[in-house]
Amino acid sequence: MSQVLHFRLIAKVISRISFIIAVALLISAGVAVIYKEAVLPFVYSLLLSVLLGVGLDFVSRRTEKKAIIQRKDAFFSVTLSWFYVSLLGSLPFIFSGAIPSFVNAFFESVSGFTTTGSSILTDIESLPKSALFWRSLTHWIGGIGIIVLFIIVMPSLHEGGYHLFTLESSVQEKIHPKIRSVVQRLFFIYLLLTGLETILLLAGGMNLFESVCHSFGTIATGGFSPKNTSIGGYSPYIQYVVMIFMFLSGTNFVIHYNLLKRDFTKIAKNEELKFYIAVTAIIGVVITLLLVFNTEKSVEESFRESFFQVISMITCTGFATEDYLLWPKIAWMIIFFSMFLGGCSGSTAGGIKMVRHLLVFKNIRLFFNESAHPQAVFRMKLNGNAINETTNKTILSYFSTYFLVFIVGSILLVTAGLDAGSAASSAATAMAGIGPGIGTVGPASNFAHLTDAAKLILTFLMVLGRLEIYTVLVLFTRNFWKD
Structure with missing residues (x-):
């Protein structure tokens, strides 16, 4: 008799994750x-992680050598993995007393691994440096995807591992037919970007500890900073460096790979990249002009603050240089709507993703073309390739599902004690993985004042958004559990 899920394979996946966390x-x-x-807080956490890993590895030993993880196993493993690593990630905070409350520690850990960057800490700099380093490291691990990391050390999954890879990171374009080769190349690019930013931040006068922590947060598009003022207390040079690397991290990593290969033809054909650049530039210029004409800021200051916040929001990083709620109302309203954009597919950014927005615009254009020329046959294309009807419907249904979850999440947060504005903002920032929001959870505030119920709702929304909704929601359908 067959089974719905291969639990020994899933145990094998989780055991590998335990060892990576260790x-x-x-x-x-x-x-x-x-x-x-x-x-000792890290030693205790490490020992528990190793013990769990060994136990799960023992359970999985009867797995057949040729066993391949199937799609249902992938859905379940990916979702379970994010909650599992977040539980392990909360242990150092609890054991050290840095964040004694389980709900708060779990919230901070989920926020780290999902690269959201929302925080319950009211005085970040009061924490031990080791706790702050761990906090930033959860970003870095979550950014590349712990699911991707274990594929490197788990060749027994063979091509079945591709299910896990695509579900977690949204990479739909293969660089190389062998998944292990793909992951190794992406991991190298991830390391390279982290190293380059660290060096440039050091060159700007930032110390090594803060350079590494901020690089972790930038490349992962997470937003955790070891400073209470985020990036606001640093020089314009450092703000520009962080701005550039946020933008690069929000770019599809396939683009970075092609850049290293000097394959400029593929880069030039990538429509999502052009759309990403155009949208960022347009919004950045609009807010720059609003600041120039409605505040006493200089042109350079307006440009820097505008583009920093726009890129931070679009890439879902969440770093801040100042409180944008003090800007003209129209400016921070644009910032709010930017929360729904997201970076490119195949990047560490969260959100809906630029390619989906691009395809919506293509659908609108297709509708008008077909209305004007009812006898003509039009085909929608992306990067020169035709988009089939099934893929197109999936993209469009994702928007409906995303905003339905956003509305439900906002209502639940209102029932948990938030005002309507803060609830909508919190739901949006959690699902997109941004960090700061609007209202009482703005860039000058945090999430410490929320009720435990609200924090738990937001942790679920963080994971839901990080795994692009369907990966998690499919577990709640009746058909998933049918043999």
Whole structure:
């Protein structure tokens, strides 16, 4: 008799994740030693992670060597993995006493691994440096995708692992037919971008600890900063560096790969990249002009603050240089709507993604063309390739599902004690993985004042948004559990 899910395979996946987290905790313990801080919170967390990994590995040993993870297993494994790593990630906060409340520690951990960047911390700089490093490291791990990382050390999944890869990172275009090769190349690019930004931040006078933490947060498009003022207290040079790397991190990593290969033809043909650049430029210029003519800011300051916040919102990073709620009302309203944009597919950015917005515009244009020329036959294309009807319907239905979840999430947050504006903003920023929102959860505030119920709702929305909704919601359908 067959079964719906292959639990031994799933246990194998989770065990590998446990060992990856153990390595990350070991690195953080090293940071605690360097700064002469308490090491035991990381040691306890590490031991628990290893014990769970060994236990799960023992359970999975009867798995057939040729067993391949199927699509249902992938859906379940991916969703379970994000909640599992978040539980492990909350342990150092709890054991160290940095965040003694389980709900708060879990919220911070989920926010880290999903690269959301929302925080319950009211005084970030009061935490030990090792805890702040761990907090930023959760971003970095979540950015490349812990699901992608374990594929590197888990060749036994074979091509079945591609299900996990596409579900987590939205990469639909293969660079190489072998998935392991794809992941290795993307991981190299991820490391390269992290290293380059760290060097440039050091060159701007930022110390090594803060350079590494901010690079983790930037490349992962997460937004956790070890400073209470985020990027606001740093020089214009550092703000420009962070701005550039946020934009690069919101770009499809296939573009970076083609750039390294000097395959400029493919880059030039990529319509999503052109759309991403155009949308960012238009919104940035509009807000720059609003600041120039409605505030006392200089042109350069208006340009820098405008484009920094626009790129931060569109890429769902969440870094801030100032409180945009103090800008003219129309400016921060545009910022709010930017929360629904998202970066490119195949990037570390969250949100709806630029390619989906682009295809909506293509559908609108197709509708007008067909209305004007009812006898003509039009075919919608992306990057020169025809988009079939099934794919197109899936894209359009995603918008409906996304906004339906957003509305339901907002209503639930209102019932949990938030005002309507803060509820809508919190739901939007959690689903898109941005961090700060509007109202009482704006860039000058945080999520500490929310009720535990509201925080738990938001943690679910963070994971839901990070995994692009369907991956999680499919688990709640009756057909999923049918053999």
